[in-house]
Amino acid sequence: MSNTAILDRPSSTSPVRHLRAVTEPVGTIDAPDAPQPAATQDAPPAERHLPAGTAPRGFALYVGIDEAKAAASGVNLGVLVDALRRTLAELAPDAETYATVALAPVGSGGRDVDVVRLALHEPSAIARTKQDEPEDEDRAAGGVVVDISRKRVLIDGDSAAFTFKEFELLQYLVLREGRTIERTELVNSLWHGATEEESPGERTIDVHVRRLRAKLGRYEDIVRTVRGVGYRFDRHADVVIRYGHGTPSPDRF
Incomplete structure (x- = not known):
């Protein structure tokens, strides 16, 4: 139902x-x-x-x-x-x-x-339901675990060598599941406070996404491209999201 x-x-x-x-x-x-x-x-x-x-x-x-x-x-x-x-x-x-x-x-x-x-599916309500779920490592045996609380990604049970910025990028998309994120938003949010020289151009985001997908291997399609707009994370049967205690709604203000 x-x-x-x-x-x-x-x-x-x-x-x-x-x-x-x-x-x-x-x-x-x-x-x-x-x-x-x-x-x-x-x-x-x-x-x-x-x-x-x-x-x-x-x-x-x-x-x-x-x-x-x-x-x-x-x-x-x-x-x-x-x-x-x-x-x-x-x-x-x-x-x-x-x-x-x-x-x-x-x-x-x-x-x-x-x-x-x-x-x-209000984000902070969903996050609270995750607090009491057991963190069963076996669930990672045949898929991806995005562990928000521990800032890590497990792929088929092994820890993936994500850089800090790559994890931030994946986490940003995951916490806004189903919403297409424009490149400008990713730049402004993930490089907030950076100088003009330090802040990447929109096309540099494409490079970061390509590297992220390469490390996701056969699960690369969990980060989808919306042509001409940006990127989106869609719920996938092989993906488990582990939220930290008290994880807030990402867009709450």
Whole structure:
């Protein structure tokens, strides 16, 4: 069974509600266990530190609520999505939206919002699920292990002689699985802070990728070329990714 489903619009019999538009600034909601800085009268607002070469293009709001809880509030998921879309259309008419429902096996436990984040492959949620997985070296016997926590790559059980920059390049692609990364982003991110003389040209990235693939041997196709754009890592049956404890979402800010 797929773990997501595109949400249909609410039926005509469902009550139509519209959320009140909030036009004043809304504070950031931190995680419950995150340390809160002491408030000072003259303290400047916190700055967002974006990865080099990136810019915000939208956001994802993970909502944890099942049909029973929604029904208890007199609504359903379709009504909630429709209300959010109407509010967004009022605040930002040019915004594009896409809604999907996270599906989980009946009777599965856990907080609704955590189930949603995991089902929709939110990077930091996936990373946390890896923390409790045993690191079985035998799983590397016939494939590739990209060990983020130990900064190493195992190929058919043997440690590959990757340079620091080659591992950084592979790790950057792995942590952004399924997303095509442009050469300019790789340069700006992996050589952030380098002088103009030290920073490589975009074509030099191609050389690094060729060397990386050569060391991957028969698994070289896990790093795919998107012609005219850049490179992408796709999930592969022969590849195991081991995340370190507390590995963050790579694009979180």
